Amino acid sequence: MALSIAAGVQEYVQAMVDRISGMKVLILDEETIGIISIVYSQSDILKHEVFLVERIDADSFASQEKMRHMNAVCFLRPTNKNFLKLSQELKNPKYNEYHLFFTNVVPHVRLDPLASCDEYELVKQVQEFFADVYAVNHDLFSLNLPSTVRLTEDHHCWSPYEESVFERIIEGLLATCLTLRMLPAIRYTGACELTRQLAHRLESRIHEEQSLFEGIVKSQQKGESTPVLLLFDRRNDPVTPLLQQWTYQAMVHELLGMTNNMVDLKKVSKDINRELETIVMSPLQDQFFNDNLFSNFGDLGQNIRKYVEKYQNDTKNTARIESIEEMQRFVDEYPEFRRLSGNVSKHVNVVSELSALIEAHGLLEASQLEQDIACTENRQEHFRTLVDLLKNSKITTVEGLRLVLLFALRYEQEYNSIAQLKDQLRIKKVGDDQIGLIDKLLRYAGSQVRSSDLFQNKSFLQIAKSTLTNSFKGVENVYTQHKTHLSTVVESLMKGRLKETSYPYMQSKVSGTAAKDPPRRAVVFVVGGCTYEEARDIAELNKMADGAFRS
Amino acid sequence: MSYAGQASASAASASSRSRSRDGDSVYVQDSMFVSEAVKRIQQCTAEIRKEANLLAPSTSAAARKKVEATLHTGNQAVQDAKRRLEKLSYNGGDTFGEQRNRSLMQQKLSENLTKGIRDLQVSFQVFEQAEKRLAEMPTTTPQRPTEDLEMGSLPAGQGRLQATADLVSEAELDVHTAIVEEYAQDISTLAQDVRGLQQAMADLSFHTKVQGDLLDSIEGDFLSSTQNTANASEQLTQASHSQRRGSKFIYWLLLLAAVLAVILIFVVVYRSSQ
Numbered sequence: 001m002a003l004s005i006a007a008g009v010q011e012y013v014q015a016m017v018d019r020i021s022g023m024k025v026l027i028l029d030e031e032t033i034g035i036i037s038i039v040y041s042q043s044d045i046l047k048h049e050v051f052l053v054e055r056i057d058a059d060s061f062a063s064q065e066k067m068r069h070m071n072a073v074c075f076l077r078p079t080n081k082n083f084l085k086l087s088q089e090l091k092n093p094k095y096n097e098y099h100l101f102f103t104n105v106v107p108h109v110r111l112d113p114l115a116s117c118d119e120y121e122l123v124k125q126v127q128e129f130f131a132d133v134y135a136v137n138h139d140l141f142s143l144n145l146p147s148t149v150r151l152t153e154d155h156h157c158w159s160p161y162e163e164s165v166f167e168r169i170i171e172g173l174l175a176t177c178l179t180l181r182m183l184p185a186i187r188y189t190g191a192c193e194l195t196r197q198l199a200h201r202l203e204s205r206i207h208e209e210q211s212l213f214e215g216i217v218k219s220q221q222k223g224e225s226t227p228v229l230l231l232f233d234r235r236n237d238p239v240t241p242l243l244q245q246w247t248y249q250a251m252v253h254e255l256l257g258m259t260n261n262m263v264d265l266k267k268v269s270k271d272i273n274r275e276l277e278t279i280v281m282s283p284l285q286d287q288f289f290n291d292n293l294f295s296n297f298g299d300l301g302q303n304i305r306k307y308v309e310k311y312q313n314d315t316k317n318t319a320r321i322e323s324i325e326e327m328q329r330f331v332d333e334y335p336e337f338r339r340l341s342g343n344v345s346k347h348v349n350v351v352s353e354l355s356a357l358i359e360a361h362g363l364l365e366a367s368q369l370e371q372d373i374a375c376t377e378n379r380q381e382h383f384r385t386l387v388d389l390l391k392n393s394k395i396t397t398v399e400g401l402r403l404v405l406l407f408a409l410r411y412e413q414e415y416n417s418i419a420q421l422k423d424q425l426r427i428k429k430v431g432d433d434q435i436g437l438i439d440k441l442l443r444y445a446g447s448q449v450r451s452s453d454l455f456q457n458k459s460f461l462q463i464a465k466s467t468l469t470n471s472f473k474g475v476e477n478v479y480t481q482h483k484t485h486l487s488t489v490v491e492s493l494m495k496g497r498l499k500e501t502s503y504p505y506m507q508s509k510v511s512g513t514a515a516k517d518p519p520r521r522a523v524v525f526v527v528g529g530c531t532y533e534e535a536r537d538i539a540e541l542n543k544m545a546d547g548a549f550r551s
Numbered sequence: 552m553s554y555a556g557q558a559s560a561s562a563a564s565a566s567s568r569s570r571s572r573d574g575d576s577v578y579v580q581d582s583m584f585v586s587e588a589v590k591r592i593q594q595c596t597a598e599i600r601k602e603a604n605l606l607a608p609s610t611s612a613a614a615r616k617k618v619e620a621t622l623h624t625g626n627q628a629v630q631d632a633k634r635r636l637e638k639l640s641y642n643g644g645d646t647f648g649e650q651r652n653r654s655l656m657q658q659k660l661s662e663n664l665t666k667g668i669r670d671l672q673v674s675f676q677v678f679e680q681a682e683k684r685l686a687e688m689p690t691t692t693p694q695r696p697t698e699d700l701e702m703g704s705l706p707a708g709q710g711r712l713q714a715t716a717d718l719v720s721e722a723e724l725d726v727h728t729a730i731v732e733e734y735a736q737d738i739s740t741l742a743q744d745v746r747g748l749q750q751a752m753a754d755l756s757f758h759t760k761v762q763g764d765l766l767d768s769i770e771g772d773f774l775s776s777t778q779n780t781a782n783a784s785e786q787l788t789q790a791s792h793s794q795r796r797g798s799k800f801i802y803w804l805l806l807l808a809a810v811l812a813v814i815l816i817f818v819v820v821y822r823s824s825q
Contacts (some may be wrong), residue, residue, distance in 0.1 A: 037770035
């Protein structure tokens with residue numbers, strides 16, 4: 001089976017809407033609406049006779065009129081709030097039938113009160129469909145958690161919010177394993193207490209729900225090596241999120257802002273065409289975007305030009321309508337032509353906005369120095385260039401702060417240089433709260449926290465190795481020379497060379513001691529959030545290994 | 552893919568219970584049956600009309616038999632439809648709107664059925680009249696109308712036949728000319744329509760080019776509809792406020808006018824009393 005998280009979620013949604021015939025209303029919550037809309041478009045869902053989408057937590061939901069001719073398909077997360085809303089709805093039903101699909105394991109104690117609220121006996125089925133993550137790409141998923149920074153603090157200091165975030169991670173990972181049909185051996189970052197706790201709790205949950213894994217265990221025992229779920233700590237690589245990205249998807253996310261594949265162009269440009277104010281950039285629905293997800297900005301420009309040329313050719317063909325046959329052809333090709341027309345306008349607009357932002361923020365200059373700081377050791381040169389750039393008003397304060405953060409991470413012991421850079425930031429009118437982030441970052445992910453040699457400068461051997469590599473190999477592109485630490489870790493994992501001392505196994509009660517063979521399939525979860533650069537590296541590794549990893 | 556974690560015991564039992572129906576399916580079946588019956592009646596009517604048109608002395612007996620059978624079928628359909636239509640009225644809907652829809656539906660079906668019955672009766676009467684006309688006609692071989700023309704001026708024999716043939720050819724020519732003219736007119740209209748269609752296609756193509764990409768996201772659509780609803784609600788609130796303000800202003804004006812009127816009356820009365 002292909003290891004695509006997006007395909008898995010799509011399959012669940014399809015099975016859900018296909019099972020119920022007739023006119024349907026889809027009832028979602030604040031999370032499932034994002035989970036569905038990221039893999040299914042409005043027109044796709046309409047093809048399955050879903051004529052209405054409602055949110056159970058919307059204020060207007062309870063007061064809406066009754067529609068007894070429609071069947072309700074409820075796709076909800078099993079949360080307290082949703083059960084409460086569902087109970088209220090069942091007591092005063094608006095629809096003909098109710099089909100309940102929960103995105104995760106539903107405790108039995110929850111179902112009894114729900115059944116007692118179903119006075120009209122309208123609930124036709126209750127199912128668990130484990131589509132509980134946001135499938136961004138085929139090999140990238142997210143839990144859309146705002147921040148996990150406070151989870152790194154001592155467990156006793158956690159508030160109920162942190163507890164809920166922790167549980168959400170566990171539920172997301174459990175659902176991912178079930179969607180991808182795998183019972184994994186769990187490995188975690190040895191130096192990170194949080195990943196160890198997560199691994200331990202997840203293992204317990206798998207043990208509690210082992211009946212769900214019975215079929216998977218049987219299919220896995222047919223000679224396949226045990227898949228691995230690697231819990232990677234973000235603090236091991238704080239550099240990657242600080243680098244300016246030059247691939248299409250990453251740039252759209254970084255510069256324009258992308259939420260559940262939706263981009264709000266109003267925020268960046270006031271004079272945008274009304275129809276293009278909010279656009280969808282989904283690799284699952286847009287072939288051009290899918291083809292260029294990981295194209296760098298230069299290649300993207302070329303590909304956009306070709307795309308526009310193709311569109312111009314098509315326009316010429318459609319403009320020539322002189323006979324009945326040509327009219328017939330036009331009518332047949334009209335939907336595709338319309339889609340192409342909209343898509344070309346969308347991408348041209350996005351790329352021109354990106355280009356304007358790069359120019360306005362001086363990102364080319366900043367990015368070159370960012371990459372240099374991330375990849376090479378040259379303190380004096382870096383300091384001088386950075387001061388020059390900070391004095392230059394072309395780069396924005398955010399870019400300046402980001403460069404100083406990178407400098408501080410690499411040259412953590414250079415207190416004087418860092419203090420001078422902070423002064424420069426103050427001159428640039430950067431607020432004290434933002435300057436305070438430098439110390440916070442060093443506390444969060446400084447060298448005392450990191451277990452890996454991120455900059456390859458901790459041992460003489462590593463320094464020699466990186467110097468030799470840089471001198472002999474050269475740099476293909478100064479803006480994309482950085483290679484993520486995650487890709488190195490995953491490469492070692494798939495080759496069976498990842499050290500157990502750094503990434504130990506969690507003892508499994510369900511599958512016993514995991515075989516230590518190189519895995520064929522692996523899921524990597526970055527605690528603290530992953531980046532599109534890491535997604536690109538995993539996609540490249542996947543391409544080489546024919547679909548083995550997910551992050 | 553098989554789905555782990557099937558329904559729990561309590562809710563699964565709820566799912567297996569069947570829900571009491573409100574007679575929807577019976578209502579739909581009945582209304583469909585009446586529509587089908589009306590169709591059958593219309594078919595019978597058409598069949599009888601066809602037989603009336605093709606009626607000839609040699610086939611009149613067979614045609615009579617066929618028409619009677621068709622009429623019988625038609626009458627049966629009428630009876631069935633009437634029965635179902637009466638039954639239909641007893642299946643009331645749950646809500647007022649549904650009941651109104653059903654009443655309108657019943658009315659429509661009833662009208663169709665009445666029209667069908669009338670057409671069936673008229674067609675049978677037409678057949679009977681055609682039959683009567685056929686019976687009244689002399690038993691000689693039917694002749695073409697052109698052969699009955701008054702040809703007194705022409706010599707008898709070959710000359711009379713020749714004149715008849717010429718007249719026939721002339722009439723045929725007229726008919727063909729009319730057909731050709733009509734055909735030419737049709738072609739001209741078609742060409743005009745094609746030109747119009749071509750223009751429409753060119754316009755469509757132009758509009759396609761200027762149109763942008765539409766938002767095709769479930770979440771986006773939901774957010775925009777929520778936003779629109781919120782905006783509409785805000786507008787309504789504003790309208791309500793301004794209306795209330797306007798009403799208040801009018802009330803104050805009226806009060807002021809009343810006070811002024813009272814003062815005026817008081818002053819007039821006071822002055823007149825002085």
